[in-house]
Amino acid sequence: MATDSTPHANRKVTLTDIAAGCDVSRATVSLVLRGSPLVNKLTRARVEEELRRQGYVYNRAAANLRRRTSSSIALVLNDLANPFFAEFATGVDEALGGAGYVTLLGSTGESVAREQAVLGSLLEHDPAGIILSPAEGSDAGSVLRTIGLRTPMVLFNRELGGKASTEAPWDRLMLDNQRGARLATEHLIALGQRRIAFFGGHAGSSSCQQRHAGYVEAMKAAGLTIEPHWRIESAPNRVDAAAQCGALFFDAPAPTAAVCYNDAVALGLMLGLHQRGIRPGRDFAVTGFDDIAEAGLSAPPLTTLASTPRARGRQAAELLLQRLRDPQAPAQRTVVPVQLVVRGSSCPPPSA
Amino acid sequence: MATDSTPHANRKVTLTDIAAGCDVSRATVSLVLRGSPLVNKLTRARVEEELRRQGYVYNRAAANLRRRTSSSIALVLNDLANPFFAEFATGVDEALGGAGYVTLLGSTGESVAREQAVLGSLLEHDPAGIILSPAEGSDAGSVLRTIGLRTPMVLFNRELGGKASTEAPWDRLMLDNQRGARLATEHLIALGQRRIAFFGGHAGSSSCQQRHAGYVEAMKAAGLTIEPHWRIESAPNRVDAAAQCGALFFDAPAPTAAVCYNDAVALGLMLGLHQRGIRPGRDFAVTGFDDIAEAGLSAPPLTTLASTPRARGRQAAELLLQRLRDPQAPAQRTVVPVQLVVRGSSCPPPSA
DNA sequence: CGGTACATTTTGATCGTTCCAATCGACCAC
DNA sequence: GTGGTCGATTGGAACGATCAAAATGTACCG
Numbered sequence: 001m002a003t004d005s006t007p008h009a010n011r012k013v014t015l016t017d018i019a020a021g022c023d024v025s026r027a028t029v030s031l032v033l034r035g036s037p038l039v040n041k042l043t044r045a046r047v048e049e050e051l052r053r054q055g056y057v058y059n060r061a062a063a064n065l066r067r068r069t070s071s072s073i074a075l076v077l078n079d080l081a082n083p084f085f086a087e088f089a090t091g092v093d094e095a096l097g098g099a100g101y102v103t104l105l106g107s108t109g110e111s112v113a114r115e116q117a118v119l120g121s122l123l124e125h126d127p128a129g130i131i132l133s134p135a136e137g138s139d140a141g142s143v144l145r146t147i148g149l150r151t152p153m154v155l156f157n158r159e160l161g162g163k164a165s166t167e168a169p170w171d172r173l174m175l176d177n178q179r180g181a182r183l184a185t186e187h188l189i190a191l192g193q194r195r196i197a198f199f200g201g202h203a204g205s206s207s208c209q210q211r212h213a214g215y216v217e218a219m220k221a222a223g224l225t226i227e228p229h230w231r232i233e234s235a236p237n238r239v240d241a242a243a244q245c246g247a248l249f250f251d252a253p254a255p256t257a258a259v260c261y262n263d264a265v266a267l268g269l270m271l272g273l274h275q276r277g278i279r280p281g282r283d284f285a286v287t288g289f290d291d292i293a294e295a296g297l298s299a300p301p302l303t304t305l306a307s308t309p310r311a312r313g314r315q316a317a318e319l320l321l322q323r324l325r326d327p328q329a330p331a332q333r334t335v336v337p338v339q340l341v342v343r344g345s346s347c348p349p350p351s352a
Numbered sequence: 353m354a355t356d357s358t359p360h361a362n363r364k365v366t367l368t369d370i371a372a373g374c375d376v377s378r379a380t381v382s383l384v385l386r387g388s389p390l391v392n393k394l395t396r397a398r399v400e401e402e403l404r405r406q407g408y409v410y411n412r413a414a415a416n417l418r419r420r421t422s423s424s425i426a427l428v429l430n431d432l433a434n435p436f437f438a439e440f441a442t443g444v445d446e447a448l449g450g451a452g453y454v455t456l457l458g459s460t461g462e463s464v465a466r467e468q469a470v471l472g473s474l475l476e477h478d479p480a481g482i483i484l485s486p487a488e489g490s491d492a493g494s495v496l497r498t499i500g501l502r503t504p505m506v507l508f509n510r511e512l513g514g515k516a517s518t519e520a521p522w523d524r525l526m527l528d529n530q531r532g533a534r535l536a537t538e539h540l541i542a543l544g545q546r547r548i549a550f551f552g553g554h555a556g557s558s559s560c561q562q563r564h565a566g567y568v569e570a571m572k573a574a575g576l577t578i579e580p581h582w583r584i585e586s587a588p589n590r591v592d593a594a595a596q597c598g599a600l601f602f603d604a605p606a607p608t609a610a611v612c613y614n615d616a617v618a619l620g621l622m623l624g625l626h627q628r629g630i631r632p633g634r635d636f637a638v639t640g641f642d643d644i645a646e647a648g649l650s651a652p653p654l655t656t657l658a659s660t661p662r663a664r665g666r667q668a669a670e671l672l673l674q675r676l677r678d679p680q681a682p683a684q685r686t687v688v689p690v691q692l693v694v695r696g697s698s699c700p701p702p703s704a
Numbered sequence: 705c706g707g708t709a710c711a712t713t714t715t716g717a718t719c720g721t722t723c724c725a726a727t728c729g730a731c732c733a734c
Numbered sequence: 735g736t737g738g739t740c741g742a743t744t745g746g747a748a749c750g751a752t753c754a755a756a757a758t759g760t761a762c763c764g
Contacts, residue, residue: 012420012502014750025714030752040712055500060476061413062750065719068364072477075457080445081662086438093432093459097470102477105427105457107445118449124412125424125454148407150364238649267649297590297619299651310433366720377744382722392742414720418749 013056022050033058070128072102073320076118078135078158080107082237082264083292084309085133088156091313092131099321101128108135112142119146129320133157136205136236140165152323156316159206171323172333173316177207177289180305180338181214184259184287187303187340189222192348193257193285197230197248199269200241201261208261211289215259230255238268245272256349257285263292263304270298270345286345289338300344307338365408374402385410422480424454425672428470430487430510432459434589434616435644436661437485440508443665444483451673453480460487464494471498481672485509488557488588492517504675506668511558523675524685525668529559529641532657532690533566536611536639539655539692541574544700545609545637549582549600551621552593553613560613563641567611582607590620597624608701609637615644615656622650622697638697641690652696659690 015033019026024043031039032047039047064070075092077085093103104127106118115135122130123146130153134143140160147153154171181198188196198215201208212231219226229251234244241264248255260266266288270280280286281300288295288304295302319334367385371378376395383391384399391399416422427444429437445455456479458470467487474482475498482505486495492512499505506523533550540548550567553560564583571578581603586596593616600607612618618640622632632638633652640647640656647654671686 012750016750026751027715027753028713031713034752038712043712057500058476059417059478059750061478062417062719063752065411065414065417065721066750066752068719072456081435081439081442083433083435083438086435086441087433089438089457090433090459090461093457094461097458097473100473102474103457104424105441105445105455106449107442109442109446121449121452122454124410126411126413148409238645267646271649293590294619294646294649297623297646297650364720368720378721379723379744380742383743386722390742395742411720414749415722416749417751418720418722420749 012059013054014059017054018047018050018056021054022046064126070126071100072104072125072127073317074104074106074119074122074125074127074130076106076108076115076122076130076132078108078110078115078133080105083294084263084290087292087309088133088313088316091310091315092317093313094310095314095317095321099317101321110135112136112138116142116146119143123147123151127151128324129153131156131316131320134160136202137161140168144168152320152327154316154320154323156312157207161204161206169331171319171331173312173319174333174335175207175307175312176335176337177210178214178217180289180307180340181211181259182218183214183338183340184289184303184305185215185218186222187342188257188259188285188287188346189218189224191285191346194224194349195227195230195253195255195257196224197232197255197258199232199248199258199260200234200244200265201236203231203233205236211259211261227251227253227255234261234265234268236262236265238264238271241265241268242272242275243268245269245276249276256283256351257346258287260286260288263288263290263295263302266302266304266345267294267298270300270302281345281347283350285347285349288345291341295341296343298345303343303346304341305338306341307336312336364411365406366411369406370399370402370408373406374398416478422478423452424456424477424479425669426456426458426471426474426477426479426482428458428460428467428474428482428484430460430462430467430485432457435646436615436642439644439661440485440665440668443662443667444669445665446662447666447669447673451669453673462487464488464490468494468498471495475499475503479503480676481505483508483668483672486512488554489513492520496520504672504679506672506675508664508668509559513556513558521683523671523683525664525671526685526687527559527659527664528687528689529562530566530569532641532659532692533563533611534570535566535690535692536641536655536657537567537570538574539694540609540611540637540639540698541570541576543637543698546576546701547579547582547605547607547609548576549584549607549610551584551600551610551612552586552596552617553588555583555585557588563611563613579603579605579607586613586617586620588614589616590623593617593620594624594627597621597628601628608635608703609698610639612638612640615640615642615647615654618654618656618697619646619650622654633697633699635702637699637701640697643693647693648695650697655695655698656693657690658693659688664688 015026018029108115133156139162141162141164156173232247234240273280288302291304291306367378370381460467485508491514493514493516508525584599586592625632640654643656643658
C-alpha cells in the first residue's frame with residue numbers, strides 16, 4: 001500500500017503537494033479546482049485522482065487573501081438565546097450557506113461594550129458584510145468608528161442611537177412596530193377594553209418607542225385617556241417582566257389589559273398575573289409581539305403579532321447579498337408588515 | 353486637514369501603508385502590533401499614532417496563513433431554532449470569544465446531507481476545531497471521511513452511528529440520558545402511576561435509545577409491565593408530537609402517564625391532550641427532558657430534567673480548547689448529570 | 705519551410721502578515 | 735584600532751492560493 005506520499009500525513013496537503021504528485025504546475029491544479037475549461041480532459045482526471053488520493057482540502061483563506069475577496073459574513077445578535085433571534089439566525093445561515101458564504105457568529109448579550117468588542121474581533125476576519133441586531137443603547141457613532149465604511153451592514157430590528165444614524169449608509173430591515181402595536185391595541189378596544197396599559201421594554205430602545213407610539217395612536221383615535229402609571233418598563237425578558245407585574249396595580253384606576261413590548265415580556269407578565277391570582281385571558285387581557293414558538297402553547301395561548309423570524313433572517317441575508325452585488329445602490333429601508341394572531345389571552349374586560 | 357494618505361481611502365489599510373507612513377519597516381510595525389518588547393518606546397508611539405490615524409484593522413487571515421495557525425472554531429448544530437441549542441450556542445460563543453476564537457456557525461436542520469455539506473464548507477476555512485451536535489442518523493464513517501483526523505472535534509448530545517464511532521479519537525460531551533429518564537420514571541411511579549408510556553423521539557437516535565433504556569430500567573425495577581403500544585415515535589418537535597398524541601389511546605390498556613423524549617415533544621403532547629379534552633397534570637401525567645425556558649411557563653408547568661444548556665456550551669468549548677492545548681491526550685467522554693425538576697405536569701393517576 | 709492560430713501549461717509576482725538572519729550604531733574593553 | 739556585546743531595526747523569504755503574461759506544443763496553411 002504505502003507510497004512516498006502518505007495520504008494521512010500529518011502536515012496539511014497543499015496545491016504544491018498535488019502538483020508534485022502528478023507532475024504538473026500549481027497553476028494547473030488551481031485551474032482544475034476551479035473547473036476551468038482551459039485544462040485538458042486527461043490532465044484534469046489525473047489531478048482529480050491525486051486530489052482524492054491525498055485528501056486535499058481547499059484553503060479558502062489563502063485564496064481570499066490573493067483574490068482580495070471574502071467568503072464570510074458576520075452575524076451579530078443582541079440575544080441569541082431568545083428564540084426569536086435563534087430562528088432569525090437559522091434563516092440567515094440558511095440563505096448565506098446557499099450563496100456560498102459562511103456565518104461568523106457573535107452574541108453580545110445586550111451589552112454595548114461586548115458589541116464593540118465582538119464587532120472589532122469579527123472585523124479582523126474580514127467579513128464581506130455584517131448583519132447586526134444592535135444591543136439596546138448602541139450608538140451609531142461608535143459603531144461607525146469601529147466598522148468604518150468599507151464593510152456593508154444590514155441593521156435588523158432596532159435603529160442605532162445618536163445623530164450619525166441617519167447619515168450612515170446602512171441598509172435596514174425593520175418590523176412595522178407601530179402598526180403592529182396599533183393593531184393589537186385596536187383589537188383590545190374592539191373587545192370592549194378601555195383601561196389598557198403598555199407593558200415592558202426599555203423606553204430608550206427604538207422598537208419600544210415605535211410600539212408605544214402605535215399604542216398611543218390607537219388609544220387617541222378611540223378617544224381613550226392614558227394614565228401615566230400605565231406605562232411600565234422592564235428588561236425585555238420573562239424574569240424581569242414577571243417581577244414588574246405588580247407595578248400595574250399600585251395606583252387606581254388599574255388597567256384591565258396590557259399591550260406588551262414582546263412575547264417574552266407578555267409570557268412573564270402572565271406568569272406574574274397567575275402568581276397574584278389574576279387569570280390572564282379571563283380577568284385580564286394580554287397581547288405580545290413576535291409570535292415565538294411558545295406563544296401558541298402558553299396557557300392561555302398568546303394573542304400576538306407574527307413576524308416570521310426565519311423568513312426575516314433569509315430576507316436580511318438577501319438584502320446583504322444584494323448590497324454586495326451592487327455596492328453603489330442607495331441604502332434601503334425595508335419595513336416588513338406584521339400580522340395579528342388572535343388567541344386566548346385577549347378577552348373583554350371582566351365587567352363586560 | 354487633507355494629507356497625502358487619506359484616512360478614509362477606498363483601499364484596505366495594510367502594514368505596508370503604516371510602515372510607509374512613519375518611515376519604518378513592515379517588520380517593526382508588526383512587532384508593535386504584537387506588543388513586542390524589542391521595539392523602542394519612541395518608535396512604538398509613532399507607529400501607534402499612525403495606526404490610529406489611518407484606521408488600520410488587523411488582517412488575521414493573513415497572519416494565520418503565515419503562522420500556520422487558526423483562530424476560528426466551527427459550531428455545527430442539528431437544530432439552532434430549538435431553544436436548547438440556541439442556549440448551547442450562546443454558551444459556546446461566550447467561552448470561545450473569551451479565548452480569542454471566533455465561531456463559525458453551521459445549522460444542519462437535522463439533515464445528514466446538509467451536515468456533510470456544512471462540514472465540508474466550514475473545513476475550507478480551516479477551523480482549529482469543531483463542535484458538532486450531529487443530525488439524527490449521522491454516521492461516524494462519513495463524518496471521519498470529510499473532516500479527517502487533523503481537526504479535533506467535540507461531539508455533543510448524540511453519538512454518531514456506525515462502527516467507526518468507537519475508534520475515532522473524538523472527545524464527547526453527553527447528557528446522562530439513561531439516568532435522567534430513570535429518575536423521571538421513578539418519580540411517576542412514586543406518585544402511584546402504573547401505566548406509563550415512553551413518548552416521542554426516533555428510536556434510531558442514540559439519546560432516544562438511552563432515555564428509553566432508563567425508562568425500561570425503572571419500570572422493570574418496579575415490577576411493572578410495558579405494553580408494546582406504549583412506545584410512540586415522533587419527530588423531536590412540537591408539531592409532530594401533537595400529531596402523534598392520539599396513538600397513545602388506540603389500544604387498551606391506555607397509559608395514564610408519559611415520559612417524553614424531550615421538552616419540545618412534551619409540550620406538543622400536552623397540546624394534543626388539551627385538544628382531546630384530556631387535562632395534562634390532572635388526567636394525565638407528562639415529563640420532559642432539557643428544561644428549556646418555556647418548560648416553566650407552560651400550563652401546567654412541565655416536570656423535566658435540567659441540563660443547563662448554556663453551561664454545557666461553555667463546557668464543550670472548554671473541552672475543545674483543552675484538546676487544542678494538548679492534542680496527544682487520550683479522548684475524553686464526559687457525561688454530565690441532569691437534575692429532576694418537579695412541576696405541575698406530573699400527577700397521580702386519576703383513579704388514585 | 706516559415707508563419708500563424710489554437711489549445712494547454714508554466715513562470716514568477718502577488719495578497720498581508722510573520723519569521724529568520726543580518727545589519728547598524730553605540731558603547732565598552734583590551 | 736580591533737573585536738565583542740547590546741538594543742533596535744530591517745530585508746527578504748516564506749504561508750497557500752491566484753493572476754497575467756509568457757512559453758510550450760501541435761496543427762494547419764500558403
